[in-house]
Amino acid sequence: MAEGSREPMQAIVFEGVGRPLRAVERPVPQAGPGELLLEVKACGVCRTDLHLLDGEISIERPPRILGHQIVGVVRSDSPAVDGRRVGVPWLGWTCGKCEYCRSGRENLCRRARFTGRDIDGGMAQYTVADERYCFAIPDGYPDTQAAPLLCAGLIGYRALGMCGSARRLGLYGFGAAAHIVAQVARSQGRKVYAFTRAGDTAAQVFARELGAVWAGHSRQTPPQTLQAAIVFAPDGSLVVRALEAVAPGGTVVCGGIHMSDIPSFPYSRLWGERTVRSVANLTRRDAEEFLALAPSVPVRTHVRSYPLQAAGQALEDLRAGRFTGAAVIVP
Ligand SMILES: [Zn+2]
Numbered sequence: 613m614a615e616g617s618r619e620p621m622q623a624i625v626f627e628g629v630g631r632p633l634r635a636v637e638r639p640v641p642q643a644g645p646g647e648l649l650l651e652v653k654a655c656g657v658c659r660t661d662l663h664l665l666d667g668e669i670s671i672e673r674p675p676r677i678l679g680h681q682i683v684g685v686v687r688s689d690s691p692a693v694d695g696r697r698v699g700v701p702w703l704g705w706t707c708g709k710c711e712y713c714r715s716g717r718e719n720l721c722r723r724a725r726f727t728g729r730d731i732d733g734g735m736a737q738y739t740v741a742d743e744r745y746c747f748a749i750p751d752g753y754p755d756t757q758a759a760p761l762l763c764a765g766l767i768g769y770r771a772l773g774m775c776g777s778a779r780r781l782g783l784y785g786f787g788a789a790a791h792i793v794a795q796v797a798r799s800q801g802r803k804v805y806a807f808t809r810a811g812d813t814a815a816q817v818f819a820r821e822l823g824a825v826w827a828g829h830s831r832q833t834p835p836q837t838l839q840a841a842i843v844f845a846p847d848g849s850l851v852v853r854a855l856e857a858v859a860p861g862g863t864v865v866c867g868g869i870h871m872s873d874i875p876s877f878p879y880s881r882l883w884g885e886r887t888v889r890s891v892a893n894l895t896r897r898d899a900e901e902f903l904a905l906a907p908s909v910p911v912r913t914h915v916r917s918y919p920l921q922a923a924g925q926a927l928e929d930l931r932a933g934r935f936t937g938a939a940v941i942v943p
């Protein structure tokens with residue numbers, strides 16, 4: 613389809629908290645200056661989408677097309693870009709002028725706009741994205757397997773970078789992000805300890821298959837003290853559990869955009885130069901680095917595909933932990 617076509621497309625829209633996602637017909641969007649029209653090939657589902665659906669992260673102006681791990685092919689009248697395969701992540705626009713943008717921390721830009729929250733995302737047949745926030749997808753990744761690299765992979769990579777040189781790494785919550793981080797961490801010679809929901813033996817088996825030296829449930833004490841931990845599960849009590857598991861000098865990184873309250877805990881858990889910090893969003897530099905690194909690991913993503921109309925089901929399956937790895941919508 614050429615740019616500017618008036619054919620309708622299928623899209624899944626968020627209309628408000630407490631309302632189910634709805635399949636609608638929309639006009640194919642038109643790319644403005646500096647934007648690319650993309651035919652969506654795959655769009656990963658992320659826990660952030662659940663937080664948006666539940667109103668834990670608010671969408672200012674619904675209706676909104678969700679989805680921020682987009683793999684698409686450029687449709688343009690310009691032969692220079694037409695047919696190029698690109699990925700679109702959560703970070704959709706930054707101001708470029710504030711102190712964060714000017715110091716390599718555009719992920720913290722207060723005016724940043726995010727794909728699938730402030731800008732229509734990828735749960736549709738077509739989308740438009742600012743060209744400056746589109747990234748080449750490495751060859752060798754099928755569309756569906758590339759999609760989870762764009763948030764699970766990028767946020768996981770940024771979180772892993774905050775763990776310094778820790779060799780014994782705990783991952784709390786073994787979903788889409790952890791299954792990618794585990795592979796990168798292992799390739800760097802780290803030992804991965806995977807923590808799952810109680811009784812989730814499928815996730816524990818999956819973690820061991822990906823090279824975890826130990827897998828158990830999140831209330832268990834690992835056989836060795838950890839040097840760092842990343843908490844991907846949105847459960848604040850796990851921050852305290854992770855602090856108890858890390859040795860002095862260790863870091864606990866909170867990898868999610870939303871989490872339940874962190875219970876109070878004795879200062880002795882933090883004492884010994886332990887650090888607790890969060891990771892927020894991503895920078896374009898993270899995307900460039902990680903997408904270059906992924907094929908060399910090589911990161912292999914495990915995905916379950918859903919048709920566009922089943923986007924709501926994919927999100928409920930994510931909530932219930934009904935699959936291992938990542939869910940991807942294929943329009
Ligand atoms: Zn995400």
Ligand SMILES: [Zn+2]
Pocket residue numbers: 706707708709710711712713718721722723724
């Ligand atoms: Zn800024």
